[in-house]
Amino acid sequence: MTMRRTPPDVALELGRDQSEIEELFDKWRKPLRLKRNGRIAPGLDKKIVTSWNGLAISALSNGFIVSGDEKYLAAAENAANFIWTSHTNPNGLLFRSSTDGHAANDGILDDYAFLAGGYLDLYEAGGDTIWLKRAIKLLEIAEQEFAHEDHGYYQTARHVEAPLGPR
Numbered sequence: 001m002t003m004r005r006t007p008p009d010v011a012l013e014l015g016r017d018q019s020e021i022e023e024l025f026d027k028w029r030k031p032l033r034l035k036r037n038g039r040i041a042p043g044l045d046k047k048i049v050t051s052w053n054g055l056a057i058s059a060l061s062n063g064f065i066v067s068g069d070e071k072y073l074a075a076a077e078n079a080a081n082f083i084w085t086s087h088t089n090p091n092g093l094l095f096r097s098s099t100d101g102h103a104a105n106d107g108i109l110d111d112y113a114f115l116a117g118g119y120l121d122l123y124e125a126g127g128d129t130i131w132l133k134r135a136i137k138l139l140e141i142a143e144q145e146f147a148h149e150d151h152g153y154y155q156t157a158r159h160v161e162a163p164l165g166p167r
Contacts, residue, residue: 051114
């Protein structure tokens, strides 16, 4: 994580003169950049995971509720629309993830739960009933596809072969 702070903030925190801190920044900025540029860049993971987007939609929706800043609501709606159109098959079931626009693998319980939660938070934030309806649909599918007959839930849907063997 990068924490961006200005030289005046650092000077105040350390009880040092601002000009001294600025000189240190000037002295070390270029050598540090050169060293960083000499390293191999980390790999880029381009996959888009349904459940993670559900969590992001929740966070953005709550960001709007707390701050009132419309950019958070717009970002939540954009993510919610993208996942609904790109990660839902014609039968209404979710895909687990996509990479470069290609969705694959059946969704797991986390995908349904976190995306439904994100849609509920988005409904609470913006009031558009489409998100409530979609959350309800996802929860109905989760109940139908993942619920154990006696209690609890499976991580994979009924129609998916269990990754660790028979149930």
